[in-house]
Amino acid sequence: MKKIKNKLNINRRNFLTGTASLAGLAATASMVPITIANANHTEGKKGLPGFISWKNRDALIVHSDKGIETHRSAIGESLITPNRNVYIRNNMPTMTDEQIGDRNNWKVSIQGVKNPKTFTLAQLKKLGHTTIATILQCSGNGRGFFEHKVRGSQWKTGAAACIFWTGVPVKAVVDACGGINKDAVFMTSAGVDHEPTGLDPKKAMVERSVPKKVYKDAMLAWEMNGVPLPNSHGGPLRMVTPGYFGINNVKHLGKVNFSKAESSVKYMKKSYRISPIGKKGSQYPSCWEMPVKSWITRPTDETGTVKAGKVQIVGVAMGGMKKVRSVKVSIDGGKSWKKAKFVGPDLGKYAWRQFAFEANLSSGTYNIASLASNGSDKQPELRMENRRGYAHNGWKDHSVQITVV
Secondary structure (H helix, E strand, O other): OOOOOOOEOOOHHHHHHOOOEEOOOOOOOOOOOEOHHHOOOOOOOOOOOHHHOOOOHHHEEEEEOOEEEEOHHHHOOOOOOOHHHOOEEOOOOOOOHHHHOOHHHOEEEEEOEOOOEEEEHHHHOOOOOEEEEEEEEOOOOOHHHOOOOOOOOOOOOOOEEEEEEEEEEHHHHHHHOOOEOOOOOEEEEEEOOOHHHOOOHHHHOOEEEEEHHHHHOOEEEEEEOOEEOOHHHOOOOEEEOOOEOHHHOOOOEEEEEEEOOOOOOHHHHOOOEOOOOOOOOOOOOEOOEOOOEEEEEEOOHHHOOEOOEEEEEEEEEEOOOOOOOEEEEEOEOOOOOEEOEEEOOOOOOOOOEEEEEEEEEOOEEEEEEEEEEOOOOEOOOOOOOOOOOOOOOOOOOOOEEEEEO
16 A cells, blocks of 8 residues: 655755645633734724624624734634634635535545545434534645744635544444445545636636545544534535644535545646745645644734733644644744643644643843644744745744834
């Protein structure tokens, strides 16, 4: 069987030659007031597109109707990101209620198994039921920090969320089909959101292949944070691949195929490849596993000035494919580090953890950074330069500068 590398090796030599593969509760307020009223929400004053008019405009930065980011200060309001605050990233237009029809009659085809079948959503609900918390993060989260001109939404930290998904484990669906064919190497998921547009499926279909082993933790989700999966987030059915970048969590799911080869459509073969600046091609690693990462959510430049005294520095941290084990905080731009404490419940290795660090700050300017570790990997200082600004987890760019008075 073909072995698939799936951990991001940031060794520069391997990356440049294309042989690397991708690794891929309420926030504690300051003990002294932070002036939320002065939050810097000048970016993206555009109104919200109609299909997400129900979202919290004050929590969001509108880059375009396909790219809407959560403000850094809005991410840390709770351990689980409220649906109204979750970012939007669409490659294709969101399907409407009319296009979806009766949700219980929504169909998904399971192929590459011993007994291929097509299930309705109502039938899937009889096969199994589980809930899991995972991080949903766009591959380009952090793109806005890159110095070269990168096409796409200029995300900083807000193309990420921690979400409770409810649905049926893919393993239960596979078992109902007699098991996976022995020659399968990949699990390939395809959305049907291209069909109402009439566009060429090879160019428009969002179809993504991931290593077959992912099916063991994957889910076909029909609920998001306890409510039916909104159309704008892939309803009525979405693939959830824990630990993998958002693009692999295919929306409006219509087919799952356990295949011998990767999908040949644009969004697999050409797009979402981590290539050196000025180069592109399918020989470069795909955006699969997410790396270890963290960032500060309070205080930030969005929350205005901070009064001198005891200040709670709060943030979120993720371990990628492993449980995040520790976070350190620096108030001097990385010259010295001290251990932060985790706060709130541990929702599993695929969810992020909130952390807090108490600092006694006098008047002045501070550069605050966080550095997470999962025991074997830790955040690098610098970003990995690449053509499309993918997989950025460097702590230096993600640091914040605050003024204490």
